[in-house]
Amino acid sequence: MEWGYLLAGLGVGIMVGMTGVGGGSLMxxxxxxxxxxxxxxxxxxxxxFAAVTKAGGIWAYWRxxxxxxxxxxxxxxxxxxxTLLTLWGLSATGVHEGHHNDLITVALGVALILTSSALLLKNWLAGIMKARQGHPLVNYLYRLRQDETIKAPATVITGGLLGxxxxxSSVGAGALGAVVLLFLYPRMRGVEIVATDIAHAVPLTAVAGLGHSAVGTVDWSLLSYLLMGSLPGIYIGSHLGVRISDKILRPLLAIILLMVGIKCLL
Structure with a gap:
């Protein structure tokens, strides 16, 4: 079984290295x-697992x-x-005893479907917004994005929903966060959106993961095997990613996540 965990970590690490997404969504x-x-x-x-594998990205982007x-x-x-309120609710109602398996599976399914939709529709929606410049509805959305009195609370609310x-489900901090940032902060460059998204995802997943550990829902032995497989996988994937078109990888990943999400809901 240990070899299976190592291979799972390796495979997910390769996918993360190639596409930048897929850690929690696949693992x-x-x-x-x-x-x-x-x-x-x-x-x-x-x-x-997500907190550790993404932590190195913060340092690189910060520099x-x-x-x-x-x-x-x-x-x-x-x-x-x-996150803390959700953890308190889960702990108080017996998550460590397996009382919320159905809830977690449904939440995972919804999160995977939303993530796959974000991957598939992000570029299309951005194209629609650019093509329809001058349309009253698009102009209204642009004005909303430029209004700090709306943008700031909208960002906080988005963070709460992501938390x-x-x-x-352990899913949502990556692709969904990036899509929201793309909409709310149109002046941010692509690399800035990715960097900011990761900088938020690491403390979020770390706090949520440590909270799960406190209520007894972390397998530390399993985590160690996954990390041993994923770290070389990310290195391999980062080299393969420059040779395989992102236009092929991301739609393929999105379709896989959509299928798994539907399975979780059935």
Whole structure:
């Protein structure tokens, strides 16, 4: 079984290295459906797995000055309290005893479908917004995005929703967060959106993962095997990614996530 965990970590690490997404989206379903891990333990373990594998990205992006820390604080102002409240609710109602397996599986399915939709529709929606410049509805949306009195609370609320979703399913901090940032902060460059999204995802997944650990839903042995496989996998994937078109990889990943999400809901 240990070799299976190592290979799972390796495979997910390669996908993360190639596409930049797919860690929580792929690992949690693999643990639940591939290895029969209890959903709560799969989510808790995967949250810490995501925090460790993404942590190196913060340092690299911070050195290049592409993290928008004000946006990170806004997201965290919503996500971290929401995460703690969700953890308290799960703990108080017996998550460590497996009482919420169905809830977690449904939350995972919804999160996967939303993530796959974000991957498939992100570029299309951006194209529609550009093509329809001058349309009254598009002009109204652009004005909303430029109004700080609306943008700031909208970012905090978005963080809160991400905190709940990530704590329940370990999915959503990556692709969904990036799509929201793309809409709310249109002046941010692509690399800045990715960097800011990761800078928020690491503390979010770390707090959620440590909270799961406190209520007994993290398997530390499993985590160690996944990390041993994923770290070389990310290195391999980062080299393969420059040779395989992103236009092929992301739609393929999105379709896989959509199929797994539907399976979770059936």
């Amino acid at each position: 949690t379903p693999i643990l639940i459906f591939g290895f029969g891990i209890q959903p709560a333990i799969a989510v808790g373990t995967d949250l810490l 290049h000055g592409v993290v928008h820390w004000r946006v990170v604080w806004r997201l965290a102002a919503g996500s971290l309290p929401a 709940i979703m990530v704590t329940l």
